[in-house]
Amino acid sequence: MLVNTKRNKFLRNTLTALFIKRALVTCSIALPLSLALNSVQAASATQYSPNFKGTEITEFINIVGKNLKKTIIVDPNVRGKVNVRSYDLLTEAQYYQFFLNVLEVYGFAAVEMDNNIIKVIRNKDAKTSSIPVVDDKNPGEGDEMVTRVVEVKNVTVRELTPLLRQLSDQAGGGNVVHYDPANVIMLTGTAAVVNRLVKIIERVDKAGDHDVQIIRLKYATASEMVRIVEAMNKSTNGKAGTPQFLIPKIVADERTNSVIVSGESQARERVVSLIERLDNELENNGNTRVYYLEYSKAEDIVKVLQGVSKSIEAEGKSGKKSSRNNRNQREISIEAHEATNAIVITAQQDMLRSLEAVIRQLDVRRAQVLVEAIIVEVFESDGVNLGIQWYSEQGGFTQFNNGPAPIGQVAAGLEAARTQPGTPGSTVTDVNGNITVNPPGNDIKGDYSLIAQALGAVNGMMFGIMRNDWGAIVQAVSSDTNSNILATPSITTLDNEEAYFIVGQEVPIITGSATGNNNSNPFQTVERQEVGIKLKVTPQVNDGSAVQLTIEQEVSSVSGATGVDIAINKREIKTTVMVDNGATVILGGLIDEDVQESVQKVPLLGDLPLLGHLFKSTSNTKRKRNLMVFLRPTIIRDGKAMNALSKQKYHAIRKDELRQRELGLSLMNDKKIPLLPKWNNELTLPPSFDDYKKELEQDKKNKPQPNNDVKPVEPN
Numbered sequence: 001m002l003v004n005t006k007r008n009k010f011l012r013n014t015l016t017a018l019f020i021k022r023a024l025v026t027c028s029i030a031l032p033l034s035l036a037l038n039s040v041q042a043a044s045a046t047q048y049s050p051n052f053k054g055t056e057i058t059e060f061i062n063i064v065g066k067n068l069k070k071t072i073i074v075d076p077n078v079r080g081k082v083n084v085r086s087y088d089l090l091t092e093a094q095y096y097q098f099f100l101n102v103l104e105v106y107g108f109a110a111v112e113m114d115n116n117i118i119k120v121i122r123n124k125d126a127k128t129s130s131i132p133v134v135d136d137k138n139p140g141e142g143d144e145m146v147t148r149v150v151e152v153k154n155v156t157v158r159e160l161t162p163l164l165r166q167l168s169d170q171a172g173g174g175n176v177v178h179y180d181p182a183n184v185i186m187l188t189g190t191a192a193v194v195n196r197l198v199k200i201i202e203r204v205d206k207a208g209d210h211d212v213q214i215i216r217l218k219y220a221t222a223s224e225m226v227r228i229v230e231a232m233n234k235s236t237n238g239k240a241g242t243p244q245f246l247i248p249k250i251v252a253d254e255r256t257n258s259v260i261v262s263g264e265s266q267a268r269e270r271v272v273s274l275i276e277r278l279d280n281e282l283e284n285n286g287n288t289r290v291y292y293l294e295y296s297k298a299e300d301i302v303k304v305l306q307g308v309s310k311s312i313e314a315e316g317k318s319g320k321k322s323s324r325n326n327r328n329q330r331e332i333s334i335e336a337h338e339a340t341n342a343i344v345i346t347a348q349q350d351m352l353r354s355l356e357a358v359i360r361q362l363d364v365r366r367a368q369v370l371v372e373a374i375i376v377e378v379f380e381s382d383g384v385n386l387g388i389q390w391y392s393e394q395g396g397f398t399q400f401n402n403g404p405a406p407i408g409q410v411a412a413g414l415e416a417a418r419t420q421p422g423t424p425g426s427t428v429t430d431v432n433g434n435i436t437v438n439p440p441g442n443d444i445k446g447d448y449s450l451i452a453q454a455l456g457a458v459n460g461m462m463f464g465i466m467r468n469d470w471g472a473i474v475q476a477v478s479s480d481t482n483s484n485i486l487a488t489p490s491i492t493t494l495d496n497e498e499a500y501f502i503v504g505q506e507v508p509i510i511t512g513s514a515t516g517n518n519n520s521n522p523f524q525t526v527e528r529q530e531v532g533i534k535l536k537v538t539p540q541v542n543d544g545s546a547v548q549l550t551i552e553q554e555v556s557s558v559s560g561a562t563g564v565d566i567a568i569n570k571r572e573i574k575t576t577v578m579v580d581n582g583a584t585v586i587l588g589g590l591i592d593e594d595v596q597e598s599v600q601k602v603p604l605l606g607d608l609p610l611l612g613h614l615f616k617s618t619s620n621t622k623r624k625r626n627l628m629v630f631l632r633p634t635i636i637r638d639g640k641a642m643n644a645l646s647k648q649k650y651h652a653i654r655k656d657e658l659r660q661r662e663l664g665l666s667l668m669n670d671k672k673i674p675l676l677p678k679w680n681n682e683l684t685l686p687p688s689f690d691d692y693k694k695e696l697e698q699d700k701k702n703k704p705q706p707n708n709d710v711k712p713v714e715p716n
């Protein structure tokens with residue numbers, strides 16, 4: 001930059017002599033980068049008269065930083081040329097605002113850091129930078145980038161935010177967001193724009209200020225009054241274009257028989273005037289009303305209302321009454337109509353209001369509870385038998401009872417299985433000298449039933465050795481049993497209603513027997529007992545998400561026959577628990593383990609080291625059983641939750657069927673495996689006769705017609 005020093009000196013002397021407040025600086029025209037800036041000492045403050053023409057913006061920023069004695073960091077994306085001129089002398093504060101105005105016009109912003117360093121970046125990047133957060137005391141000014149949080153009290157920020165975004169520079173550094181839980185709006189942008197938006201929010205917030213007014217009714221019922229007023233407002237406010245804040249909110253307070261009105265003052269006054277005109281005494285003191293129940297039974301509600309009415313009458317008789325009430329008092333009539341599930345009440349107005357409040361609180365949709373029980377029983381059994389038995393035709397044998405087959409039974413079976421030779425032939429001579437020769441008899445086959453019975457009890461491995469008169473049988477068997485029983489019964493019932501569930505069978509049990517005279521015509525009395533999985537539950541839903549459950553859970557099965565009758569295994573739990581909604585609780589459990597070892601041996605010989613195993617039989621058994629019962633309640637308060645749970649269970653069954661269909665059957669076609677249809681909430685009616693005829697005609701049209709031109713080929 002070149003400066004004409006002579007001309008500057010001349011101007012400086014002239015301005016000082018005439019005491020003027022302006023200074024002009026001209027730059028060389030030959031240079032593309034022209035800048036003229038001169039400071040004049042007027043009073044005690046420095047003043048500036050900026051004039052930039054075709055100046056690179058980076059050079060403009062450097063000169064401003066030098067004059068203001070500030071460190072400025074320029075983003076590499078800041079480019080362009082500046083053309084500005086001021087005909088007034090500016091103070092230092094005005095000069096800095098002029099600097100911010102120029103940056104804002106050209107799409108840039110200055111962010112002042114805490115360490116007195118200024119960053120010059122693009123407008124759209126400034127909203128995410130560390131710009132200061134201001135308030136009412138220090139709102140900022142001009143084109144200074146700021147962030148401000150505004151609390152809204154009377155309107156919803158969700159509806160106000162879209163309107164403010166239209167007034168903010170969203171493409172540049174402006175940004176408007178809201179936070180619903182605190183009902184606040186966060187504004188980012190230049191201080192001038194942000195302060196303007198704050199003023200708009202304050203005026204809109206005042207316009208949305210709604211007051212509340214309570215009207216105590218003397219003759220009418222609060223719920224009936226609300227119904228009438230809402231019907232009137234629905235026809236009036238149903239017109240298109242009615243502002244939302246002009247629609248008042250009306251709520252009935254049954255406890256005090258009052259109507260609560262909230263809304264804009266004029267709309268609220270209009271509703272209050274209508275309520276006061278309707279709240280007048282009826283011509284007659286007695287009234288008859290019919291209440292149609294939605295959820296409860298009329299017979300059950302009538303019993304409660306009769307008791308409540310007697311209490312109210314007794315309380316009224318004990319207090320002071322006016323002569324008019326004594327003259328016009330009538331008896332109360334409360335009747336139930338079963339066909340329409342309605343209640344007919346004839347009583348005074350105050351009594352009707354009290355009984356109506358009782359009906360409204362009792363006739364509510366009762367919650368339902370889905371109770372799911374999970375029964376898991378794991379049984380493990382291991383057994384090992386090993387023994388050697390000796391046999392000698394002369395010295396007898398050793399026989400152990402804990403082996404699969406005693407050697408005595410095997411020997412007896414082998415002996416019985418031998419084939420016996422038939423009787424030998426003989427020659428017979430009669431008195432006349434005739435000789436008759438009898439042939440030998442056929443061999444008699446042995447009986448294999450005994451040896452089959454003995455060998456049929458063998459498990460594992462058994463082999464025998466015979467040498468001369470000695471024989472030995474070695475028996476070894478190992479058993480391993482694992483069983484896992486999993487049952488998940490579930491039942492849904494109303495609150496405070498008992499539900500019963502069973503999956504099993506009825507087994508006959510002999511309870512008695514008798515015979516007639518001389519032991520003739522005997523008969524037995526038989527009682528059938530339910531055996532299987534039983535679940536009896538009574539839920540009680542408390543306030544909140546807790547459920548009190550009275551539970552009777554039973555798992556029974558037939559174990560086998562005894563000398564008298566059959567034996568039944570039974571596991572039963574009776575308890576009352578408190579469970580949170582959707583939580584799983586363990587009702588009971590049983591873990592038992594039984595280990596047994598049995599040794600049979602020959603005295604002295606069975607005690608010998610190593611060789612003793614040849615003269616003894618050992619049996620080891622181990623049984624372990626683990627039984628656990630879990631329970632999970634789920635509260636169902638509306639039809640949507642019930643439909644969702646039903647759909648979930650339905651899809652679980654259908655998913656299992658699809659898996660079975662994918663696996664297929666080895667000897668059947670996959671299409672024969674049953675499959676539930678897709679879930680569909682809507683009821684589909686069958687087609688009508690006309691629709692059926694149309695469908696047949698359409699099928700005929702779509703069916704390909706035979707080509708009559710083609711002649712059939714005759715066989716040779």
